[in-house]
Amino acid sequence: MIVCIANQKGGVGKTTLATNLAVALSKKGDTVLVDADDQQSAVKWSKRRTENLIDTEHHKGDLKKVLIDLQKKYKYVVLDVAGRDSEEFRSALQVADKLIVPTQPSQADVEVLPFVLKMFNTFQKVNEKLEPFIVVNKAPSNSKSTEVADSIELLQTLPKFKILNTVIRDRKQFRDASVQGLSVLEMGSSKAKDEFNEFLVEIL
Ligand SMILES: Nc1ncnc2c1ncn2[C@@H]1O[C@H](COP(=O)(O)OP(=O)(O)OP(=O)(O)O)[C@@H](O)[C@H]1O
Ligand SMILES: [Mg+2]
Incomplete structure (x- = not known):
């Protein structure tokens, strides 16, 4: 299974979801984390790990052959x-099984999503199995905020994407885990862990 995590927008949690997902999936079967972003944040995270190492590779350019070979x-x-218009993103969409788009719950973040939707529409024609998901990440932990409800209403106007019921909130534990090269799943019990587990159930 090839899971592609992308968004044109920066800082929305792509690497956070990718690294946490790699740890979660590595408990179910052999897993490789592919970092196709020049910043190589996932590679750097992986180098901070000291136990239960996760195979991590950086690749550039057309990823179709790389991903198909890794899948074997x-x-x-x-x-x-990075979900901008790149050879990496375009090629990944041709072979991936799932596309997960994290977004923050703000109008400015939601407004850039039609670009990813357009890319998805282009490549779903050649890759019909591709399933697209949107997950709200870094939502304010203050439950009185209406930002999440407002942005979900906006997200629902985007056709085809499945909007996950799970909302991942801004939890310090995600940042603490990243600093140590860990997943929140490898730390003590926390809301971050519960939310991430809920997210996993929805996408698998
Ligand atoms: N749910 C969360 N709660 C708290 N902090 C978070 C959460 N998700 C991500 N972060 C933090 O937000 C910052 C940006 O996240 P991350 O690096 O995963 O985003 P990105 O989309 O990969 O960014 P870039 O576009 O730069 O690659 C990081 O410091 C990360 O630890
Ligand atoms: Mg990143």
Whole structure:
């Protein structure tokens, strides 16, 4: 299974979801984390790990052959890719099984999503199995905020994408885990862990 995590927008949690997902999936079967972003944040995260190492590779350019070859060797291929219009993103959409788009719950973030939707529409024609998901990430933990409800209403106007019921909130534990090269799943119990587990159930 090839899971592509992408969004044109920066800082929305692509690498956070990719690294946490790689750890979660590695417990179910051989998993490789592919970092197709020049910043190589996932590679850097992986180098901070000291135990239960996750195979992590940086690749550039056309990823079709790379991903198909990795899929022969690994049960799960998790891809972190900057979702701007790039050869990496375009090629990944041609072979991936799932496209997960994290977004923050603000109008400015939601407004850039039609670009990803357009890319998805282009490549779903050649890759019919591709399933697209949107997950709200870094939502304010203050439950009184109406930002999440407002942005979900906006997201629902985007056709085809499945909007996950799970809302991942801004939880310090995600940042703490990243600093140590960990997943929140490898730390003590927390709301971050519960939310991430809920997210997993919805996408698998
Ligand atoms: N749910 C969350 N709660 C708290 N912090 C988060 C959460 N998700 C991501 N972060 C933090 O937000 C910052 C940006 O996240 P991340 O690097 O995963 O985003 P990105 O989309 O990969 O960014 P870039 O576009 O730069 O690659 C990081 O410091 C990360 O630890
Ligand atoms: Mg990143």
